[in-house]
Amino acid sequence: MKDRIELWHDSEVLGGIDLLRAECRTCRYDAHAHDAFVIAAFRAGAQKYSIAGARGVTSPGTVMIIPPGEVHTGERAARDGGWIYSALYPSAAALDRLSSELFTAPHGGLDLGTTFLIEDEALAQTLLSAVDVAARSAEAMRRQEAIGRALALLVRRHGRSTRPLAPRRLVPAPIQRGIDYIMGNLDRRLAIAEVAIQVGLSEFHVMRLFKARTGMTVHQYVVHRRLEAARAALARGIPPAEAAARYGFYDQSHFTGHFRRAFGTTPRRYADACR
Incomplete structure (x- = not known):
């Protein structure tokens, strides 16, 4: 079945x-x-x-x-x-x-x-x-x-x-700078080297800290943020092809594959079902 x-x-x-x-x-x-x-x-x-x-x-x-x-x-x-x-x-x-x-x-x-x-x-x-x-x-x-x-x-x-509000789990400043850089550049291909430059640490150090602090590799985190941004765009009525291009997916099949693995359905089916 x-x-x-x-x-x-x-x-x-x-x-x-x-x-x-x-x-x-x-x-x-x-x-x-x-x-x-x-x-x-x-x-x-x-x-x-x-x-x-x-x-x-x-x-x-x-x-x-x-x-x-x-x-x-x-x-x-x-x-x-x-x-x-x-x-x-x-x-x-x-x-x-x-x-x-x-x-x-x-x-x-x-x-x-x-x-x-x-x-x-x-x-x-x-x-x-x-x-x-x-x-x-x-x-x-x-x-x-x-x-x-x-x-x-x-x-x-x-x-x-x-009461008071439970304190938020803070992300160390260097990794936060890397996250901010990723969020500002979701529309293009990224390399760990350029994230490392923004953070001011070695590539190996960035990879180790990212995994420790976010639970994901740098690549997994980038894909996750792109998928979340693209899903929000689909819910606003942005066509799947435009959402894929806007958030850094190479082509429609690349976008569809990642979307299906994360959410169990395709971008088109999700977009069509949104109210």
Whole structure:
């Protein structure tokens, strides 16, 4: 049986959110990260995952929470198996806004803990149902209510208010300069040597620090940032060919290959499904 993956952007929910429904039989997600949270609920089967170096296996009725920027992978847990799941990708700002309305105490920020996998069948079913509604309903209000209720249940059951705001994990200044340089040059080919010049360190030192601080190689990080930028452009209505050229992919097939490996679908299918 083939993989069936639906990934789309809904601009009318929470200021814009990506949503996914998937039946994975053979797909394998290479190491990547997202700018938003990943909130995934598992309906059937088992996925073997690695998140920020932590490894485990999902089961039906579990919920996975991956904070923005955490590098993760996913593949089938059994050779002849697969897994069925749905996922929501809310921004940290959207979840903070939601939690500020739910917590009555002075609110500094939302803390969803450090456990990537939660056993909560009721929450999993609510999340799965919400994504199903979002996939088939043409009424924006109904989609907004379904997603809002599901995420509110997540926050009430597993979130807590922090005060003051939890400190952000700071990236050392040299690597931050490299990241800033990459972000400003996504439209062209980059070499580690030029990133190293911006950072003021040797190429070897840059490669070692990048892996230690971001969880990705320099090349993986560049591809990740290009894919995130291109995906946002597709959601705004930019044609796939233009998005590929704008963000440094050599040609359409190169772009499509990377997009499929990261997100399980093609740029065209994603663009066509966006609302």
